[in-house]
Amino acid sequence: MASAAGSLTEPRVLAHTKRRLFPADANDGYVVADTQFASERWLANESIDPAVKETLAPFNHVRVGSGYPDLVGVRALDDDLLAVDRLGDEPPLVAVEAKGYTDGGGVDVERVVVQAYDRLDEANAAYLAAPARAISQSARTLARELNVGVLGVDVDGGVDPFEVPRLVGNRTTTETDAIRFQASAQGVADKSFGLNHPxxxxxxxxxxxxxxxxxxxxxxxxxxxxxxxxxxxxxxxxxxxxxxxxxxxxxxxxxxxxxxxxxxxxxxxxxxxxxxxxxxxxxxxxxxxxxxxxxxxxxAYPATQLLVEELQGLHGDGFAEPTLPQLVEYLHELHPSFTVELFVRGDEAVRSRLLDVDGELRRAELADGNVYHSPTVFQLKAMLYHAGILTARGAEPSNLDPETDVWALREPLG
CATH class of the missing domain: 1.10.10 (Arc Repressor Mutant, subunit A)
Known part of the structure; x- marks a missing residue:
């Protein structure tokens, strides 16, 4: 069991699962791992392998149902992972709860099945991922009854679907909308507005x-x-x-x-x-x-609507000319997942530095212009300026002084 525990801790199980559900060579979809996996250590005597963290990046703390899944993303999954091909024309929102071997060698699979089931309030499909040898028949039966997929992970990184779920409808929130937004043609992940004039x-x-x-x-x-x-x-x-x-x-x-x-x-x-x-x-x-x-x-661009409404809210609260860190802090209180996806660069080093394991912002890091996503703070802001919505242009992160970068409506309502 020691060798299995060493290779199939929860972060490793999750990394193998991400590769299976969201392969790196796929040109569709978007996925984030929870911020707890951006920490340096997992088990008491084991650090998280940097290669595992790199695989799991980007990180965000996305609420789905009553908790925070280990992995949440949007993608049209392979046929062998689902009991039905599709639900409507949009790719499904997928939530994954993973479990690996602990220091004591145990894996409480059935409890994680129930956690995954809770995600179906807002996800189209939910999965449990765990070491294949730790998945009992009773856990599979429970998962089948609750419409939760079960993915068995082996020590070589193979991921086999033991139980496949049916896609279900859901209600969406700003938090899950953040991931749907990034997976859409209008998301800012891995792409950019390369030009700054509309x-x-x-x-x-x-x-x-x-x-x-x-x-x-x-x-x-x-x-x-x-x-x-x-x-x-x-x-x-x-x-x-x-x-x-x-x-x-x-x-x-x-x-x-x-x-x-x-x-x-x-x-x-x-x-x-x-x-x-x-x-x-x-x-x-x-x-x-x-x-x-x-x-x-x-x-009509979704991010614009959110920015204008919340800048109006800041104006009403007495912040007529909020700086970039003030805006990000304010937005993060109201729409944490969306704020991270819109403003923060997606690479592992930046999000690990900016977000703690609970997804909270480390305020001091907001003073560094290099943590920000250029398509938002430069190109999108410049377009909002040219459209007559904002008072100031954007700036490249390398030239950005966040503490003097003002985000203010040109025509705020009284």
């Missing part, structure tokens, strides 16, 4: 509608960073990137209709965009009508 994204559906080749038109008239413009347009739900083509969304088609109404053709509209190259003037002042359209587009 005109580059608004121009993409115009170039896509133009009769000439999209990339050539965009590079010649608007911006050479065509890939960045396309990615940002997808984040803002202006286009839908398919393997074989880029399709305009309803919002993207509305941008085209606006251009046709104002200029008669997208070609004429793009000639005006060409005149705006390298302009640093606030877009809503430079081109007020386009600024109003920009405001509509960026407000």
């Amino acid at each position: 005109k580059n994204y608004l121009a993409y559906p115009l170039a896509a509608y133009h009769p000439d080749e999209t990339e050539h038109v965009l590079a010649e008239r608007v911006v050479g960073a065509v890939d960045g413009a396309r990615t940002g347009a997808a984040f803002l739900d202006l286009v839908d990137e398919r393997p074989d083509r880029v399709r305009l969304t309803p919002l993207g088609r509305e941008v085209v209709r606006f251009a046709l109404s104002e200029y008669g053709s997208v070609d004429a509209a793009l000639r005006v965009f060409e005149e705006w190259k390298r302009s640093r003037k606030r877009f809503s002042d430079l081109a007020p009508k386009w600024g109003m359209l920009t405001r509509r587009v960026v407000y």
Whole structure:
């Protein structure tokens, strides 16, 4: 048992499970491990292998049901992991509770089955993951009755589904929405708004509608960073990137209709965009009508709605010009998981430094600009500035002084 205990502690069981459910080479989905696994030690006499921590990163403390699963993510799982293929068109929210060998060598599997069952209040599928040899027939029977999946992990890292769950509907919260958001085309994880002016994204559906080749038109008239413009347009739900083509969304088609109404053709509209190259003037002042359209587009982005509402709340509480750390602290009290996903870089070192094992912020670390996620504090903030929503532009994390970086509404309500 000693060798099994040494190789199949809870962090290792969870790391093997993550590789099985959310493989590194998959290009869909998003998953976080609980912040307790970002600590240096697990068992009294064992540190957590750095390679295991690297596998489990990023970390967040996400409430699902009445507790915090060891692993929570969104992905269309392999067919052999589910009793049914899908529930609607969206990939399922998955919660995992893991258990490994302890110093005493025991594994209380049945108790973890009940913990996993509690997650079905908000998750579409819940699993127990444990060493295969520790899973009893009675635990499997209980899991089957409660619709909890059972994953048996062996010492070589193999993960076999002993029981597979049916997908169920659920109610969502801001906490689980944070993970769904990151797994969507509009999430900021592992991607970014590469450009910091909204005109580059608004121009993409115009170039896509133009009769000439999209990339050539965009590079010649608007911006050479065509890939960045396309990615940002997808984040803002202006286009839908398919393997074989880029399709305009309803919002993207509305941008085209606006251009046709104002200029008669997208070609004429793009000639005006060409005149705006390298302009640093606030877009809503430079081109007020386009600024109003920009405001509509960026407000449809889920993160914008949350930021504007909570900045209004801060204003009402007497913080007319909150700094970045003040904003993050305030948001974290109300929407902890969403705040971490939106503002904090996802790598293991940063989240381990910023979050304690209970997911609480270490306030002093917020003064370091390098802990922040560039797509939010630089590009998204710059777009909100150009849309006339915020008073100040964003800054690259390497040039960011959080204590002087102000996040304030340009037009707060009284």
